[in-house]
Amino acid sequence: MRYVDEYRGGEDAGRLLGAIRRTVTKPWVIMEICGGQTHTLIKAGIDRMLPEEITLVHGPGCPVCVTPMRLIDQAIAIARRPEVIFTSFGDMLRVPGSNADLLKVKSEGGDVRIVYSPLDAVKIAHANPGRQVVFFAVGFETTAPANAMAVWRAERAGVENFSVLCSHVLVPPAMEAILGSPDHRVQGFLAAGHVCTVMGYWQYEPIADRHRIPVIVTGFEPLDLIQGTYMAIAALEEGRHGVENQYSRSVTREGNTAAQQLMTEVFETADREWRGIGVIPGSGYRLRESFTAFDASLRFDVADIEATESEECIAGLIMQGIERPSACPAFGTRCTPEKPLGAPMVSSEGACAAYYQYGRS
């Protein structure tokens, strides 16, 4: 398949891995930001093919994982209302709230539907004027443009029975938070290629300069990740810092300016709570005042719901690269995909799910 097979070839992988082995002389810790990258690394077995000097730690870039449990509980409360059609991306449905998940709400008779695009949720709202249609707008900068577009279109078309439960998060403040933590051990980043496709990479330049680390904008295919790792190792070994773009087939320095414009029109930056990590200043989006009529948390009066997190789940430490999933005493025993303590065990981008599914212990 074009644009896929070229990035999964065994021969090229062997050449790049050889180059990494020849370049590395001492131990380095690199964090891949995005959970999609974590899954590729583990699924393709790259983590086991790299020289032992290189430690990959897994970053916070799993939107499902970092959505605070309070939001999940709010979603569940809204989805249980009889007048509501609750729409969501598929992998939010298994994420545990305090007492239930959205799949459970569905099995109890709640009208919970999987959509692939938020615009489909607007269509459902248009087709069901007697019902309230809510979309669970989570994600990083990658999904923000489509979610902004859904709100923007609903506003233009006067689809008043549509609203979003919004929990958008942003990568650069999270990187700053990780680098600001006294326990962090990250020496280089593989930045998330799809976030950068939307936002460009200029935002990472001051971070790379301030902390004197290499940030490699990296794609999601096995060869992308091996090449991104090579670029990071080469920079570290040569003592270089700064932003480099491995994913140039998709990413420019400026990014998708039309998408950015739409996001700015609909969203504004706000402090955001990250599940397991805490509040990071300026790390998320909320709806601008002109769009608050579409804010489901206000429409359904769920803002006061409080949640209780599992005390045993160390997801926050895992998503900051401080611990690995396999270091969690509950991993694979008291926490499994059937009975998760935290979201990383059930999200398709969760580090714990990758370790569990592909057999890392």
Add this chain to the structure above:
Amino acid sequence: MRGLLPIRAQLMANDTDPDLSGGMACPIPISDYPTVQLAHGGGGRLSQMLIEEMFVAAFDNPVLAQLHDGAILDIGANRLALSTDSYVVHPLFFPGGDIGSLAVHGTVNDVAMCGARPIALSAGFIIEEGLPMEDLWRIVRSMSDAAHGAGVAVVTGDTKVVDRGKGDGIYINTTGIGVIGDDVEISPHRARPGDVVLLSGAIAVHGITIMSVREGLEFETRLETDSAALHTLTAALLERRGRDVHVLRDPTRGGVASTLNEIAAQAGVGIRLDEEPIPIDEEVRGACEILGFDPLYVANEGKCIAIVAREAADELLQTMRGHPLGARAAIVGEVVEEHPGKVFLRSRIGGLRVVDMLSGEQLPRIC
């Protein structure tokens, strides 16, 4: 009457009593699952738990304990295969097929995977009040065509109509029986280290076809279901080297990955797959990439996995390829002594990973 006696003996001669301790205590942890979830029917780990811990425990007998696609019964000098399946597919009509043809092919295949020649089917219809008569007629004609094409007769049936809103248009149950030849000994327990895994063609076609027409997720493809009766393909394998065919399975719900996990667990062996030779169509791969699905877990309705003795593998591969439904057959892996109960896959770039049983169905991801 004489013929029936051995069956009674087979079914009742279980040495150990079923463990229903505490009277009728439910074996599924109720604190975790007070109600049945969709994933209990998804073909993954939760399905397996429900089947093994509730159904097999309650109906405990040595034939059921084989956990094959169907039961193999000794009746006098004959061996019969008996299998049943219920079809609840939505939408009822999809590119390349419908619930009727699927209900025939699926059960014919389950019988064929026991190494049997299917001879007859029963058909049970649970119809929702309000189903257009024209739709019912289309489905019944399609069943009739499929049965005729597969050379089996629908010899008995049942009809129930339920209130509007209490069914999804129509559900169909079919049960099939078939006769097993003398030299044939097919069982998941026969997979042994050194055996080779053959796959009859491109994977994940049916699941992605259904997904492409499912409400809310429609996307354009030219895909059609691979639903087909596989009994002539399995018959060709058995005719060529019957003794060397150890396991036959059609990887339906849960896909190739779940089926191989079941075999590995039942036989107490490991299975090593190679990603490279696994046949898959471009369109299916594209859809899986977009949805975030692993095609190894997506349903097939016209594909067969055969685990065969190594010395017979090339010959049986050629036999598969000589059949119209096996033209793209490939050797995709082997049975190994290491990691019993687990399936590993060597990726295209040479890395090794576990192919685990999924918890439930795959869900489309965020980005």
